[in-house]
Amino acid sequence: MVSEFKLIEKIKRQFPLEQKNIIGIGDDCAVVKVGKKYLLYSIDSMVQDVHFDINLNSNWDDVGYKAIVRAISDIAAMGGTPEYVLIALALRKDFTEKMFKNLLKGIGLAVRKYGIKLLGGDITSSGVISITVSAIGSCESKPVLRSGAKRGDDIYITGFTGLSSMGLYILKEGIRLRESKIFIDSYKRPTPKIEVGINLIKYANSMIDISDGLVGDLKHILEESKVGAIIEKHLIPVHDIFFKISPNIREIMYEHILNGGDDYELLFTAPPKFREEIYNLSMKLNTKITRIGVIINKGLYIRENSNLLAIKSKSYEHFKLNSI
Amino acid sequence: MVSEFKLIEKIKRQFPLEQKNIIGIGDDCAVVKVGKKYLLYSIDSMVQDVHFDINLNSNWDDVGYKAIVRAISDIAAMGGTPEYVLIALALRKDFTEKMFKNLLKGIGLAVRKYGIKLLGGDITSSGVISITVSAIGSCESKPVLRSGAKRGDDIYITGFTGLSSMGLYILKEGIRLRESKIFIDSYKRPTPKIEVGINLIKYANSMIDISDGLVGDLKHILEESKVGAIIEKHLIPVHDIFFKISPNIREIMYEHILNGGDDYELLFTAPPKFREEIYNLSMKLNTKITRIGVIINKGLYIRENSNLLAIKSKSYEHFKLNSI
Numbered sequence: 031m032v033s034e035f036k037l038i039e040k041i042k043r044q045f046p047l048e049q050k051n052i053i054g055i056g057d058d059c060a061v062v063k064v065g066k067k068y069l070l071y072s073i074d075s076m077v078q079d080v081h082f083d084i085n086l087n088s089n090w091d092d093v094g095y096k097a098i099v100r101a102i103s104d105i106a107a108m109g110g111t112p113e114y115v116l117i118a119l120a121l122r123k124d125f126t127e128k129m130f131k132n133l134l135k136g137i138g139l140a141v142r143k144y145g146i147k148l149l150g151g152d153i154t155s156s157g158v159i160s161i162t163v164s165a166i167g168s169c170e171s172k173p174v175l176r177s178g179a180k181r182g183d184d185i186y187i188t189g190f191t192g193l194s195s196m197g198l199y200i201l202k203e204g205i206r207l208r209e210s211k212i213f214i215d216s217y218k219r220p221t222p223k224i225e226v227g228i229n230l231i232k233y234a235n236s237m238i239d240i241s242d243g244l245v246g247d248l249k250h251i252l253e254e255s256k257v258g259a260i261i262e263k264h265l266i267p268v269h270d271i272f273f274k275i276s277p278n279i280r281e282i283m284y285e286h287i288l289n290g291g292d293d294y295e296l297l298f299t300a301p302p303k304f305r306e307e308i309y310n311l312s313m314k315l316n317t318k319i320t321r322i323g324v325i326i327n328k329g330l331y332i333r334e335n336s337n338l339l340a341i342k343s344k345s346y347e348h349f350k351l352n353s354i
Numbered sequence: 355m356v357s358e359f360k361l362i363e364k365i366k367r368q369f370p371l372e373q374k375n376i377i378g379i380g381d382d383c384a385v386v387k388v389g390k391k392y393l394l395y396s397i398d399s400m401v402q403d404v405h406f407d408i409n410l411n412s413n414w415d416d417v418g419y420k421a422i423v424r425a426i427s428d429i430a431a432m433g434g435t436p437e438y439v440l441i442a443l444a445l446r447k448d449f450t451e452k453m454f455k456n457l458l459k460g461i462g463l464a465v466r467k468y469g470i471k472l473l474g475g476d477i478t479s480s481g482v483i484s485i486t487v488s489a490i491g492s493c494e495s496k497p498v499l500r501s502g503a504k505r506g507d508d509i510y511i512t513g514f515t516g517l518s519s520m521g522l523y524i525l526k527e528g529i530r531l532r533e534s535k536i537f538i539d540s541y542k543r544p545t546p547k548i549e550v551g552i553n554l555i556k557y558a559n560s561m562i563d564i565s566d567g568l569v570g571d572l573k574h575i576l577e578e579s580k581v582g583a584i585i586e587k588h589l590i591p592v593h594d595i596f597f598k599i600s601p602n603i604r605e606i607m608y609e610h611i612l613n614g615g616d617d618y619e620l621l622f623t624a625p626p627k628f629r630e631e632i633y634n635l636s637m638k639l640n641t642k643i644t645r646i647g648v649i650i651n652k653g654l655y656i657r658e659n660s661n662l663l664a665i666k667s668k669s670y671e672h673f674k675l676n677s678i
Contacts, residue, residue, distance in 0.1 A: 162486045
């Protein structure tokens with residue numbers, strides 16, 4: 031199979047969207063302007079043994095919960111307010127009523143927590159279980175695109191990266207740690223950054239949610255904005271918990287922080303004139319927001335101990351990205 | 355696995371939608387009122403070896419085409435105008451570029467034919483190929499629901515039923531007929547009844563598209579409207595082509611006409627006072643519209659040679675419905 035990104039390029043070429051008031055394929059959501067309101071639409075599938083392993087997740091509520099979070103995080107990534115979801119379930123014939131009840135429980139928890147409505151759906155049988163969520167949201171002003179980063183913009187991330195991917199690693203390897211819970215919770219029950227996304231609409235030139243990893247998603251912004259970036263490694267926030275675990279796990283820490291996926295934090299760029307406003311926003315919402323680099327003309331570099339290293343790999347591949 | 359309808363009942367109970375301006379789970383689409391406009395949302399999956407068999411369909415363009423038609427037919431079923439689609443593709447690792455090109459070709463054909471825009475999507479790998487389409491449409495006035503049928507309403511269908519299901523039967527059995535093309539085309543490249551749907555919004559009390567079969571979908575209307583129906587067998591339109599094929603196939607004709615799925619014709623009810631208007635509409639749009647029965651208080655009956663037979667089976671199961 032050719033890579034997902036090549037396929038999306040093909041689709042973009044074949045289905046041009048020249049129409050006014052429509053921003054289509056290639057961003058976190060599609061945007062349609064209706065009157066003065068911007069409506070945001072996303073669709074996202076979670077497939078068994080690709081996006082989740084029920085033996086690791088252990089519970090169908092976790093799967094249902096995360097399917098909702100993934101979809102509404104795409105709305106948050108553009109500064110939108112998620113409002114509705116539609117769900118297409120493909121279930122195996124041996125899917126029991128109890129499993130179904132748990133799946134709905136997780137969906138219900140997320141739906142209520144984020145104040146959205148389940149509008150409808152479709153249930154079908156399939157040899158492979160999947161949950162596809164189409165999320166609908168809105169913005170009162172123009173949503174933040176991936177393509178708006180400008181040279182000189184500061185690069186920021188919310189929260190911490192690497193926790194979720196570390197959680198998956200711990201589950202997969204069967205590692206027993208006193209500190210596991212925070213990692214595993216990050217993996218199983220991630221938090222979409224809705225409130226901060228909505229507030230960033232005033233300041234951010236570009237934004238994306240971190241689902242493919244910090245470096246991978248930064249690349250999406252750089253490609254869409256046709257710019258480059260320098261990341262300061264010492265500025266990247268590292269969660270305390272990483273320092274509490276065994277040294278041999280800390281060795282692979284930066285692989286998770288830079289390339290691990292499933293964080294659902296926001297990565298955005300904003301002009302330096304908004305530094306104070308963004309700091310204040312971080313205080314007001316009690317949300318960690320860290321400036322980690324700067325947008326340049328081209329290329330992608332990471333500065334480590336005053337060495338500037340180029341991140342060469344052009345196309346992102348899951349967990350095989352690059353040696354930084 | 356418990357039946358789809360039981361599962362949907364569970365979901366309806368667990369996710370009540372009391373909010374004003376929202377009509378949710380249980381109709382062809384979900385409806386949200388935005389300003390004076392009604393926005394319609396549907397989601398629909400086509401799963402390999404459940405909804406299509408590539409060895410029978412023979413071409414990925416047919417699969418892509420039909421995935422779009424199925425989704426926008428749900429919009430037509432409420433009298434809406436389809437505007438946009440989002441597509442989630444789950445593809446196997448051995449899905450070739452050529453297959454992908456053909457799939458896109460079919461999607462493109464349908465999208466252009468019905469004047470809609472592909473807004474975005476998601477591509478993932480999976481062991482089972484599926485195409486999930488989320489369709490977005492709109493209505494200027496209140497859309498037609500399944501739940502609006504009233505006692506005394508006439509029951510109508512557009513076009514003919516049974517052709518598509520006969521097409522599938524012919525493909526499956528490997529039957530060679532001079533007349534096969536019309537059946538097989540109905541199966542592979544169905545036509546959503548968009549124009550007639552939009553025009554029926556003025557007259558219809560209830561409406562649905564026929565995807566589960568004439569009897570199966572009538573039952574959906576009866577259940578949602580809490581009414582019954584009598585169908586006049588001699589009024590049900592039978593396409594000429596059925597009379598041209600061998601007698602041993604004609605024997606099973608009514609099984610296809612009554613219970614075959616995938617027709618994407620519209621089934622609707624309207625007060626008798628609109629008979630003339632509906633006749634005129636049929637002439638104006640050059641679309642066959644046939645009155646086939648009447649809405650009564652309760653029960654579902656078919657009249658054949660002046661015998662009234664009850665259709666007993668309460669819940670519809672694909673191709674196992676009932677002996678009429």
